[in-house]
Amino acid sequence: MRQAGSQRIAGVELGGTKCIIVLSDEHGRIVAQHALPTEAPARTLAAIAARLDEWWSEGGFDALGVASFGPLDLDRRSSGYGTVTTTAKPGWRDAPVLATLADRFDVPVAFDTDVNGAALAEGRWGAAKGMRDFAYVTVGTGVGVGLIVNGAPTRGIGHCEAGHMRVARLAGDDWPGACPYHGACVEGLAAGPAIAARTGAPAETLSHDHPVWDTVVEAVAQMLQALAAATGPRRILVGGGVLGKRPELVARVDARVRALVGDYLPLPPIDATAPYVSLPGLGAAAGPLGPIALALTVAPPPAALPVRTTASCH
Secondary structure: OOOOOOOOEEEEEEOOOEEEEEEEOOOOOEEEEEEEEOOOHHHHHHHHHHHHHHHHHOOOOOEEEEEEOOOEOOOOOOOOOOOEOOOOOOOOOOOOHHHHHHOOOOOOEEEEEHHHHHHHHHHHHOOOOOOOOEEEEEEOOOEEEEEEEOOEEOOOOOOOOHHHOEOOOOOOOOOOOOEOOOEOEHHHHHOHHHHHHHHOOOHHHOOOOOOHHHHHHHHHHHHHHHHHHHHOOOOEEEEOOOOOOOHHHHHHHHHHHHHHHOOOOOOOOOOOOOOOEEOOOOHHHHHHHHHHHHHHOOOOOHHHOOOOOOOOOO
16 A cells, blocks of 8 residues: 555666666655566567556556657557567567557556656756756667757657767778668767677777777767757766766767867856766666656646555556
8 A cells, every 4th residue: 555645657668688667656766676688579568568467456556657769659640659660679660569568557658768768867867957958868789869858858750869860980981880771870880789890899898098989989979069059958968888887988079079069059168077978867777767757747746646555457
């Protein structure tokens, strides 16, 4: 049982490698968490649904957030709304993520990309707290961008896919890139698989002065300069498996973005305690808290909630 006015929020971070299912209160305090590998869609989604069913029967929850790897169809007018679209992950194209997980529960549901979820978590509890215009960038297996403009993730023909932006190359660099769609886009130059394909070694094993980092810094910095010019984020947070544990590279990206911008845009003053391009404040917790932050955008006010003991699945 729980007290009247308290919230239970369920979240699913559906990643390309693993999934994390989270139960939290309205303050982002995690009360239960379960991880499982991302396998075939039917098997994975069934396992996630089973865990949510268990929490539902043990007291329910008031909102559900699903933050998934993509690309995703987020157009509510589309027949494919709630599915994964042009992913390279075998078997997952057109997977009915939202329908499988959300239709079984009579609660508000928020569905978005994993990077948009992490961005909203950083805006609610992390290094972008209080900001309405910022970006969360993850450089890992891919390059994802959660772009928040006027308090909400960008929309249009789709969610932000700045990681597939084509950028100018360093002089003399003609390596074709590793992206199966665009070759030498930012992801094709800077993501973990691209670095491994180019150097023959995993990114995490390379020394800080390996020449491949020049390419990575340049590609990421050019992408961020374009974001600064297009949407004016007040801060850009950069994490992920490639750059998240290399603060010296994030500092290089910050310096390069400033050089590319020049004196044209009013970037915040250089501040060692809070640089314009900086590491996320939540660290690894941004991912699991992402779907919780998503769900809180649609959850009913705590004061309006009834006392709930048990519930049954729909």
